[in-house]
Amino acid sequence: MVSPKLIAKIESEEPTTRFAVLIDADNAQAAVIEGLLAEVAKFGEATVKRIYGDFTAPTSASWKKVLQKHAIKPMQQFAYTTGKNSTDSTLIIDAMDLLYTRKFDGFCLVTSDSDFTGLAMRLREEGLTVLGFGEQKTPEAFRNACHKFILTEILRPTIQPETPSQATKAVSSVPSKDAEQTVKPIEFPIRFVLEALEHSSDESGWAHLGTFGSYLTKLQPDFDSRRFGFKKLSDLVRAKTDVFATEERALPGQEQKSLYVRAKSAL
Structure with a gap:
């Protein structure tokens, strides 16, 4: 029951x-x-x-x-x-x-x-x-x-070699079709991202991370922070300190803080 x-x-x-x-x-x-x-x-x-x-x-x-x-x-x-x-x-x-x-x-x-x-x-x-x-x-x-x-x-799941000998063997062997199915690194589109941030920010230049992320996806549906080595968009903006400034704010009626982001400097 x-x-x-x-x-x-x-x-x-x-x-x-x-x-x-x-x-x-x-x-x-x-x-x-x-x-x-x-x-x-x-x-x-x-x-x-x-x-x-x-x-x-x-x-x-x-x-x-x-x-x-x-x-x-x-x-x-x-x-x-x-x-x-x-x-x-x-x-x-x-x-x-x-x-x-x-x-x-x-x-x-x-x-x-x-x-x-x-x-x-x-x-x-x-x-x-x-x-x-x-x-x-x-x-x-x-x-x-x-x-x-x-x-x-x-x-795709990432398979790590269990031993150094296996790693050497994997490098020396001919790559399989599955091994070739990896994401090719691309250059971080800084100009596009900053333009999107400008359009999603308020008068003070700050944008809620969720609003910023939604706007990025609307402009470019295949935008994904994982393509640049970051699991989440929040990890990306926190890591790129030369591009973004971040700030956590406590909102009324909410226990969890929200992340806000703005451009550190104009291009």
Whole structure:
């Protein structure tokens, strides 16, 4: 029997944002699934989890090992014609069917294919949140069609060698396809970030970190502090003391302090 206290707690909690997670198996790697679902959990609940592809093909073997563990429903789509991708059509049709149930607050589209740009735009027109997940090769058209785009290379587990001998062996060996799936370092876009900070700050030049982060994502959906070596945006602004000044403020009625940031000097 369920405890009455537990029932009361569940009923008192705010409704969870409900997401439909749709994965294109032809354009996604199984190695990122744990990190991906953990990332989705930051935004809401993955109510529906479906993956689309031809699971009779050898290329889908890695996915078959993780589907049951993570309760992902496989949507088998045979390749009837060589050179034609029927997986895309099935995913899009299912997305529209789920959209019209009106049961979801957003969609997570896991693909590196620009063919889903139109789908992302259509879902946004309905007022739903669209999260995109894809590799670095993903075209900007699809990235910008999402509210937030996250590189799957960031979500890949980091495997550390257990011994020095293993480390030497790993360096000397030919890198595997999975090992090559890492995020390429990029230069910190200081001018873009400072312009975004200027637009999100108040008259005194200070901006709430949450407001600043939201504005960055609106301007550039694939902006992610992890691409610059920082787990959170707060870690990034605190570390770059030559660019930002930070200040913690206690807000009325709140025990936890909020972080504010401003530009240390103009370019």
